[in-house]
Amino acid sequence: GDSVTQMEGPVTLSEEAFLTINCTYTATGYPSLFWYVQYPGEGLQLLLKATKADDKGSNKGFEATYRKETTSFHLEKGSVQVSDSAVYFCALRGGRGGTASKLTFGTGTRLQVTL
Amino acid sequence: ETGVTQTPRHLVMGMTNKKSLKCEQHLGHNAMYWYKQSAKKPLELMFVYNFKEQTENNSVPSRFSPECPNSSHLFLHLHTLQPEDSALYLCASSGWTGGSDEAFFGQGTRLTVV
Numbered sequence: 001g002d003s004v005t006q007m008e009g010p011v012t013l014s015e016e017a018f019l020t021i022n023c024t025y026t027a028t029g030y031p032s033l034f035w036y037v038q039y040p041g042e043g044l045q046l047l048l049k050a051t052k053a054d055d056k057g058s059n060k061g062f063e064a065t066y067r068k069e070t071t072s073f074h075l076e077k078g079s080v081q082v083s084d085s086a087v088y089f090c091a092l093r094g095g096r097g098g099t100a101s102k103l104t105f106g107t108g109t110r111l112q113v114t115l
Numbered sequence: 116e117t118g119v120t121q122t123p124r125h126l127v128m129g130m131t132n133k134k135s136l137k138c139e140q141h142l143g144h145n146a147m148y149w150y151k152q153s154a155k156k157p158l159e160l161m162f163v164y165n166f167k168e169q170t171e172n173n174s175v176p177s178r179f180s181p182e183c184p185n186s187s188h189l190f191l192h193l194h195t196l197q198p199e200d201s202a203l204y205l206c207a208s209s210g211w212t213g214g215s216d217e218a219f220f221g222q223g224t225r226l227t228v229v
Contacts, residue, residue: 102160
């Protein structure tokens with residue numbers, strides 16, 4: 001079945017440092033890939049997505065590129081802020097047109113940014 | 116505002132109580148989901164509804180009973196829960212037109228079973 005593997009956290013960075021959170025996946029067919037973020041006490045919010053190979057999703061300074069050859073979707077940001085402290089989830093959604101539309105999540109990576 | 120509203124935000128219940136969680140979306144989505152988020156464990160998909168029909172039940176104990184009266188509303192009825200059922204319960208909705216549709220999540224109900 002489908003699966004998502006994320007790097008273990010927590011990740012602790014100083015403000016303005018470069019961020020990478022690794023994500024690799026296993027899926028049949030051509031899944032869509034997502035990064036969600038969960039701030040303390042909140043539900044999950046979509047951060048960015050990519051729907052086909054070589055697509056780059058981006059939002060709020062975060063980027064991730066859909067790499068089919070390495071089955072990866074690593075999250076990056078050039079300069080993190082304290083307000084980026086949250087838990088980040090990589091996810092995939094397989095299926096074609098109305099089937100197998102459930103999201104499969106990674107375990108989440110907690111990011112802590114300090115001054 | 117995510118478009119998906121869950122009530123209550125917090126719930127404390129005894130093991131013999133019966134309570135219900137409510138989820139509502141006005142995004143025009145056809146699919147709705149219940150997820151369980153426990154500390155230090157992956158997000159667990161519990162139930163999936165598509166056009167009011169249950170399409171997935173991930174071996175969830177019968178003390179959790181979902182109900183989807185229409186595409187905009189989803190309930191999770193709880194009875195005789197155990198302390199290990201304490202968790203954040205997240206509702207989500209999405210379109211059903213293809214795999215590229217992202218899911219929109221509510222803020223969750225923090226459930227504590229005492």
